[in-house]
Amino acid sequence: MRIGLRALLLIAGLAAAAVPALAHHSLFAVFDEGQAVTLKGVVSKVEWVNPHVYLYLDVADAAGKLTTWSVETFPPSTLRRAGLTREKLGLGQHITLVGYKARNGKDLAFLRTITFADGREVMIALGDIKEVK
Numbered sequence: 001m002r003i004g005l006r007a008l009l010l011i012a013g014l015a016a017a018a019v020p021a022l023a024h025h026s027l028f029a030v031f032d033e034g035q036a037v038t039l040k041g042v043v044s045k046v047e048w049v050n051p052h053v054y055l056y057l058d059v060a061d062a063a064g065k066l067t068t069w070s071v072e073t074f075p076p077s078t079l080r081r082a083g084l085t086r087e088k089l090g091l092g093q094h095i096t097l098v099g100y101k102a103r104n105g106k107d108l109a110f111l112r113t114i115t116f117a118d119g120r121e122v123m124i125a126l127g128d129i130k131e132v133k
Helices: 002-023 076-081
Strands: 031-047 054-060 066-072 094-102 108-116 121-125 128-131
Touching: 031 066, 031 108, 054 094
Parallel strands: 066 108
Antiparallel strands: 031 054, 031 094, 054 066, 094 108, 108 121, 121 128
16 A cells, blocks of 8 residues: 555656646747748837746738737846846837747747847847847
């Protein structure tokens, strides 16, 4: 009976440890690197939270209709090391970004490059974030 209880506790412990790993997704399971999207708009919200920072970008189409895109990127610590802060991605900024579009067709993208109104461009790639110009 003692061996059965120990085995049950071990299995329960391993299962509990695996739950966070199941919650995280692969970048390319959600986003299609073959479907680049360029968005120009105004940052309406920044969620500076783990495990991913989200920008919300209000984009106007040719008729002037606004659509809000959710743009996912790396964690705050990764962006901070590259010199990007919550303030630099702040509300009201006009930006242009290129990202990978979501496979499910929703207005969701993964950030690849961001160009600020002053012309500064930051490229974001797996494991590397650098200012281009």
